[in-house]
Amino acid sequence: MDFVLLGTGAGVPAKARNVTSIALQLLEERGTVWLFDCGEATQHQILKTAVKPRKIEKIFITHLHGDHIFGLPGLLSSRSFQGGVDKLTVYGPKGLDAYIKTSLLVSGTHLKYPLEIVEIEEGIVFEDGQFTVTAMPLDHGIYSIGYRIREKDRPGSLLVDRLHQAGVKPGPLFKALKDGQTVQLEDGRVLNGKDYLGTPQRGRIITILGDTRVCDNALVLADSADYLVHEATFSAEETEMASSYYHSTNAQAATTASKAGAKHLILTHISSRYSAEDSERLKKQSEAIFKNTIMAEDLMTIKIPLYAEKEGS
Structure with a gap:
């Protein structure tokens, strides 16, 4: 299991950061990839990585602002030309179905694989023998969702x-x-x-939040998460601006990670107002509150290791 950060910027593309998209590669677990948001030019970013569009099994959309969905029609279309024949399911807020179907209809796009669109609100949106995905609403200018991905415990090793x-x-x-x-x-x-059998291995917990101001549901979703992916559109000095635009600062993201008992924090959705030189400052501000902070950068890969069996109880 690992993250491939395809786009880490907010609002509009910048030279150093494309708009939002995260691939969660589950190649060892199920031979597939899950995508979270799909901003403009996501498929271009994918070309620079080892992510294979035909292996994308599920796409989870946090909300319907353009910097999170404008890459969807192109990616869905290209997947047909790149050998994708297996079913693809897209989850997201109300309005997603109309957006996707209208885009495909007016462009005359015909997919060679089954496409399922699931409009969601709150609760468990997917569960099988390996994973449970839970969604909860956040606090943004439009309906925005946070996702909690919980891996079920693995059996211990054979003695x-x-x-x-x-x-x-x-x-x-x-x-x-x-x-x-x-x-x-x-x-x-x-x-x-x-x-x-040895002690079962505890399943990993990943939390990926959409755009949001500070809110209680973020804490619920991030509770004891191994990795919390949290937007940090603004720096610590711009709390009022962050609130007025329904976003968070890096310091607020760090505070949420600390209160939730998360193990690692990934700051993403960084405003284009900040230069590459600002990234280290933003990271240090967060680290002052939550030590295990990672500043997201485009095309960064982050491995998510298994728990040792002795930790699995």
């Missing part, structure tokens, strides 16, 4: 030494026991797979 001591040889029985099944040996003994 091979213990199986050897029990006289079990490697083979099909190992796989059955690894899957937690109960098996019977040739000598009649019955082994329960759960007795031969």
Whole structure:
């Protein structure tokens, strides 16, 4: 699991920052990619990375401002030409369905894969055996959503030494026991797979917020998150401006991370008013409140490691 930060700017493209889009690569977990927002020229940014559009399984839109959705029609169209045949689901606020369908209709675009558009409000928007994705509204000028992605706990490693001591040889029985099944040996003994597994690995928690002012739901979504991705459109000195434009400062993002007990904070959605030289200052302001701050930069990749089994209880 890792982030590929495709666009880290706010409002309009800048030389150093394109507008918002984040790829969450789940290649080891499910062989797919999830995309969060899709600002203008996202597909151009993808060309500079190892992200494969045909592997994009889901796109989660936080809100319908242009810097978060103007890249959608082009990406959806190009995915057809790049070998994408598997179903793609796009989640987002009310109005997303009309935007996508109108864009495809008036441009005469025909997709070669099934497209599902799910308009959401609040609650669990996706769940399977691996992940649960929960959405909650934030505080922005239009309806804006934050997403909490929770990976379900993984089974512990197979205790091979213990199986050897029990006289079990490697083979099909190992796989059955690894899957937690109960098996019977040739000598009649019955082994329960759960007795031969290490401590489960705790699943990781990722929180990705749309544009927002400080609000309670941000704290709920970010509770104990391993990584919190939070907008930081303005610097710490511009609290009033941030509030008037329904955005956050870097200091406010850091405070949210601290209060929520997050482990890492990624500052993104940086205003084009700030130069590349300002980035270090913005990071230091945040670090004064929350030490584990990462200043997002376009095309940055951030690995999200598994928990060690001893931490999984």
